[in-house]
Amino acid sequence: VEPRAIAKAAQDCSRRLAAAETERKNRALLDMAERLRDGRKAILEANACDLAEAESSGVPAGLVARLRFDGKKIDARIRCLQKIASLPDPVGRSFRRTQLSNGLNVVRVRVPLGVILMIYEARPHVTVNAGAFCLKSGNAAILRGGSEARHCNRLLGELWGASVHSAGLPTDAIQVVGGSHEDVNALLALDELIDLVIPRGGKELIQAVAERSRIPVIKHYAGVCHVYVDRGAEIDRAIQIAVDSKCLMPEVCNAMETLLVSKDMAGHLPAICAALKACGVRILGCERGRAAAEGVAPATERDWETEYLDNVVSIRVVDGVEAACEHINRYGSHHTDAIVTPDATRAQRFVDRVDSAVVLVNASTMFCDGESLGMGAEIGISTDKLHARGPMGLEELTSYKLVIQGDGHVMGPRFGAGEATDERREAETTA
Amino acid sequence: VEPRAIAKAAQDCSRRLAAAETERKNRALLDMAERLRDGRKAILEANACDLAEAESSGVPAGLVARLRFDGKKIDARIRCLQKIASLPDPVGRSFRRTQLSNGLNVVRVRVPLGVILMIYEARPHVTVNAGAFCLKSGNAAILRGGSEARHCNRLLGELWGASVHSAGLPTDAIQVVGGSHEDVNALLALDELIDLVIPRGGKELIQAVAERSRIPVIKHYAGVCHVYVDRGAEIDRAIQIAVDSKCLMPEVCNAMETLLVSKDMAGHLPAICAALKACGVRILGCERGRAAAEGVAPATERDWETEYLDNVVSIRVVDGVEAACEHINRYGSHHTDAIVTPDATRAQRFVDRVDSAVVLVNASTMFCDGESLGMGAEIGISTDKLHARGPMGLEELTSYKLVIQGDGHVMGPRFGAGEATDERREAETTA
Numbered sequence: 001v002e003p004r005a006i007a008k009a010a011q012d013c014s015r016r017l018a019a020a021e022t023e024r025k026n027r028a029l030l031d032m033a034e035r036l037r038d039g040r041k042a043i044l045e046a047n048a049c050d051l052a053e054a055e056s057s058g059v060p061a062g063l064v065a066r067l068r069f070d071g072k073k074i075d076a077r078i079r080c081l082q083k084i085a086s087l088p089d090p091v092g093r094s095f096r097r098t099q100l101s102n103g104l105n106v107v108r109v110r111v112p113l114g115v116i117l118m119i120y121e122a123r124p125h126v127t128v129n130a131g132a133f134c135l136k137s138g139n140a141a142i143l144r145g146g147s148e149a150r151h152c153n154r155l156l157g158e159l160w161g162a163s164v165h166s167a168g169l170p171t172d173a174i175q176v177v178g179g180s181h182e183d184v185n186a187l188l189a190l191d192e193l194i195d196l197v198i199p200r201g202g203k204e205l206i207q208a209v210a211e212r213s214r215i216p217v218i219k220h221y222a223g224v225c226h227v228y229v230d231r232g233a234e235i236d237r238a239i240q241i242a243v244d245s246k247c248l249m250p251e252v253c254n255a256m257e258t259l260l261v262s263k264d265m266a267g268h269l270p271a272i273c274a275a276l277k278a279c280g281v282r283i284l285g286c287e288r289g290r291a292a293a294e295g296v297a298p299a300t301e302r303d304w305e306t307e308y309l310d311n312v313v314s315i316r317v318v319d320g321v322e323a324a325c326e327h328i329n330r331y332g333s334h335h336t337d338a339i340v341t342p343d344a345t346r347a348q349r350f351v352d353r354v355d356s357a358v359v360l361v362n363a364s365t366m367f368c369d370g371e372s373l374g375m376g377a378e379i380g381i382s383t384d385k386l387h388a389r390g391p392m393g394l395e396e397l398t399s400y401k402l403v404i405q406g407d408g409h410v411m412g413p414r415f416g417a418g419e420a421t422d423e424r425r426e427a428e429t430t431a
Numbered sequence: 432v433e434p435r436a437i438a439k440a441a442q443d444c445s446r447r448l449a450a451a452e453t454e455r456k457n458r459a460l461l462d463m464a465e466r467l468r469d470g471r472k473a474i475l476e477a478n479a480c481d482l483a484e485a486e487s488s489g490v491p492a493g494l495v496a497r498l499r500f501d502g503k504k505i506d507a508r509i510r511c512l513q514k515i516a517s518l519p520d521p522v523g524r525s526f527r528r529t530q531l532s533n534g535l536n537v538v539r540v541r542v543p544l545g546v547i548l549m550i551y552e553a554r555p556h557v558t559v560n561a562g563a564f565c566l567k568s569g570n571a572a573i574l575r576g577g578s579e580a581r582h583c584n585r586l587l588g589e590l591w592g593a594s595v596h597s598a599g600l601p602t603d604a605i606q607v608v609g610g611s612h613e614d615v616n617a618l619l620a621l622d623e624l625i626d627l628v629i630p631r632g633g634k635e636l637i638q639a640v641a642e643r644s645r646i647p648v649i650k651h652y653a654g655v656c657h658v659y660v661d662r663g664a665e666i667d668r669a670i671q672i673a674v675d676s677k678c679l680m681p682e683v684c685n686a687m688e689t690l691l692v693s694k695d696m697a698g699h700l701p702a703i704c705a706a707l708k709a710c711g712v713r714i715l716g717c718e719r720g721r722a723a724a725e726g727v728a729p730a731t732e733r734d735w736e737t738e739y740l741d742n743v744v745s746i747r748v749v750d751g752v753e754a755a756c757e758h759i760n761r762y763g764s765h766h767t768d769a770i771v772t773p774d775a776t777r778a779q780r781f782v783d784r785v786d787s788a789v790v791l792v793n794a795s796t797m798f799c800d801g802e803s804l805g806m807g808a809e810i811g812i813s814t815d816k817l818h819a820r821g822p823m824g825l826e827e828l829t830s831y832k833l834v835i836q837g838d839g840h841v842m843g844p845r846f847g848a849g850e851a852t853d854e855r856r857e858a859e860t861t862a
Contacts, residue, residue, distance in 0.1 A: 109788075216815075230598075241839065258693075359834050363840040364841045367535060367854075368835075373833075374531065386647045386818045406792065406793045406794025409793070409794040
């Protein structure tokens with residue numbers, strides 16, 4: 001199908017989706033969960049095809065691993081669909097309600113963005129998650145996964161089509177598309193039809209999308225995430241957080257890449273390094289770090305900006321919280337950074353100064369994760385500052401409109417400009 | 432000064448501004464208000480220079496009018512500065528606070544965007560407003576006004592420099608810059624130093640900025656705004672709202688350009704047209720409209736998309752609220768649209784279906800205005816759906832960070848992923 005026809009079909013059905021009842025959207029999500037359960041065998045077969053083709057064509061092992069969609073991962077997607085169905089619908093929710101002294105009532109009401117284009121590599125689970133987030137938030141989705149996952153994605157697309165149809169929603173609500181790189185570039189030029197692009201994958205993919213797109217893009221390029229062990233930190237706690245941040249899932253963007261240690265804590269480096277090494281982590285370090293612990297290879301300036309996505313960590317001894325913040329803001333990727341400290345003042349200093357999407361105090365960087373944060377999962381993580389920052393869920397896929405209710409109000413003869421008399425902000429409420 | 436040096440200076444001081452105390456920012460705003468009062472004579476002289484040059488070089492009359500910065504306008508800017516000083520500081524405000532069942536506390540905290548580049552034509556008052564909004568929201572501002580206003584803008588830039596300096600803030604907080612078109616294009620390429628671009632002016636200017644910018648842009652191209660007079664509307668009220676929307680300030684983007692009238696109300700068209708004509712408005716209309724009222728010239732398809740910004744209105748008779756919504760979504764600019772109706776159901780239908788930044792019920796389109804909405808003024812009006820929609824004030828110039836507070840939390844051995852136990856949304860509160 002021609003790119004413009006795909007985008008036009010998405011826009012055409014986006015108005016119907018914007019008005020779709022919550023119950024109907026939830027029915028499609030739960031139907032999809034059923035289809036994943038019932039279709040497990042076919043999904044595993046399609047995934048096996050993709051894996052066989054990837055292996056025979058010499059795709060890197062890391063990519064092959066991300067391509068794998070096994071029974072456990074299917075179960076996780078089923079739970080994710082059920083969770084998203086259980087979350088409140090953001091569409092129609094109102095916020096910042098104020099009454100002006102001239103009697104006008106002003107409120108902002110959440111509306112879907114319209115059409116969302118997702119461009120991603122490998123992981124077929126994105127086809128489930130992204131479709132679910134877009135559908136529940138009332139947006140039409142165009143999902144363009146990598147060609148290496150095409151058998152699995154095609155099947156998941158068919159299941160989505162059947163689910164939205166069975167709920168009485170337009171089948172173009174979730175379009176899983178293939179096509180050439182030129183087709184993708186053609187989609188990225190259609191800013192009159194598509195409202196948002198979310199790229200997920202390697203840095204090259206994301207850069208290529210950001211450079212070519214005429215449509216707003218929300219993205220993160222990399223996750224160079226830090227844990228800073230502050231003066232006075234309880235060492236067992238520091239080790240647990242460092243090990244969890246590095247070793248639980250070294251391949252994810254919020255895994256720790258650099259451990260910063262206050263010079264007052266350098267004496268604990270042998271214990272910290274031993275714990276990391278016991279988990280199979282290779283350690284690179286600055287000079288002070290290498291003087292404090294054995295078996296640490298030298299780190300170069302380059303290491304401070306490197307996202308290893310592997311069992312490797314760089315360690316740097318810093319003078320204190322200010323130096324840690326400076327290092328993070330200079331070398332980091334504004335993604336996710338944590339401090340381990342017993343001191344509330346220095347914790348606040350770290351929170352205030354570190355210019356990152358997610359800042360944690362006494363917690364593992366693993367918690368930068370939509371599922372952990374009660375969002376069901378996430379459609380992406382943003383290190384941009386416009387619109388959404390950090391893990392993106394349902395609310396981050398909405399815009400709003402201002403609704404002003406008067407009683408014959410005109411500005412000229414009868415009414416003044418008016419002041420907002422109710423400055424107190426109300427919580428967001430279901431309309 | 433070289434564009435990169437300007438942007439670098441802005442970024443360098445943006446971290447200090449992000450941490451600036453509210454009281455200090457307010458002091459700079461009130462100091463600027465004093466300087467406008469004390470410097471009134473010099474400002475009027477600088478403006479007179481600009482006006483003389485504009486007139487002698489054959490600048491269009493409309494542009495000359497927008498260039499004028501008289502005593503009344505200076506007074507309005509003084510009030511605007513005082514109002515913005517009185518508004519709550521958005522920086523540091525927290526929202527969406529939740530406690531997860533595993534004990535983690537999650538909250539979003541507002542932070543400045545960083546560096547904002549404003550590109551605008553004529554109106555020197557933007558130099559005051561934009562500087563004030565950026566400063567109060569903790570952002571560094573680069574203000575690039577049109578060369579036709581250069582004498583006045585240069586002086587206002589000096590006043591800003593003195594005001595921020597006197598409050599102990601970095602003088603590069605608000606940079607009023609000139610330079611060639613090439614310099615502007617060079618600024619628009621600096622996406623690693625500048626966080627947001629807001630263009631204001633003619634459609635050509637805004638398109639040129641949007642096409643060239645590598646930095647996110649928030650904008651509106653045009654304001655093709657509508658008033659729809661629904662079946663059963665009280666005719667005096669409808670006429671008042673139509674006349675106010677068209678005639679109070681025909682040159683502004685939220686002035687009505689097309690009046691839609693339900694076929695059931697066509698009998699009132701002679702009275703409506705008479706009222707508009709009495710205000711000097713020229714009327715173009717569809718066939719049904721011309722059949723109902725005399726002295727209406729024929730409107731072409733082209734008229735439905737035209738932003739007159741003048742004493743001209745197009746009138747179309749439509750079958751009802753559905754047809755009105757279709758017309759608005761098809762021909763409008765997603766800016767500001769109003770319905771006049773006695774019927775709450777049809778009002779809600781209009782609010783739901785019209786895909787515009789601001790939708791009004793029984794009120795003039797003139798109320799799409801930051802001052803009227805208690806925001807002090809507005810730095811721009813967005814018809815985009817990402818980040819901000821409608822009039823943009825202080826809060827719209829902020830981003831946020833997620834702050835997660837734990838007590839040694841790790842995801843692996845000890846704690847589960849956790850559920851948000853407190854789904855109730857809290858109001859935004861000062862941190």
